[in-house]
């Protein structure tokens with residue numbers, strides 16, 4: 001089932017999400033729906049707050065990028081209760097977009113490498129290190145469960161330039 005995506009201006013996107021346990025109702029169905037919603041919107045990542053839930057859960061599938069970069073092949077993952085425990089390496093600027101902020105793409109500075117602990121869809125504990133676009137995408141989604149958006153990280157000048165677009169989004173004119 002395709003779920004409605006919450007857009008910029010909606011308070012859920014600014015809440016710090018909380019951990020869930022294995023008893024969370026209909027979790028498998030929720031995860032399936034999140035993937036379906038993400039694919040339908042041509043996204044490569046989707047976090048629970050974007051569909052109105054303040055829980056620490058996000059999904060990523062980099063398959064659409066595999067055509068140009070085979071290393072992204074099969075990178076379909078569910079992150080439950082994640083904690084980024086290390087961010088290292090060079091600070092890299094790369095253009096990002098977000099399904100909750102349609103029509104806006106801006107360069108964002110992020111660390112090159114992260115170490116993340118999380119539970120997968122079977123609640124198995126993982127402790128992994130990711131670099132380049134894997135790390136980029138995970139950091140973007142992770143921000144969502146911390147109540148942060150990529151536009152928080154762009155320069156004041158750039159923010160000024162997109163202000164009217166953002167204001168229109170708040171007023172529901174997208």
Ligand code: NI
Nearest residue numbers: 097098099100
């Ligand atoms: Ni996003």
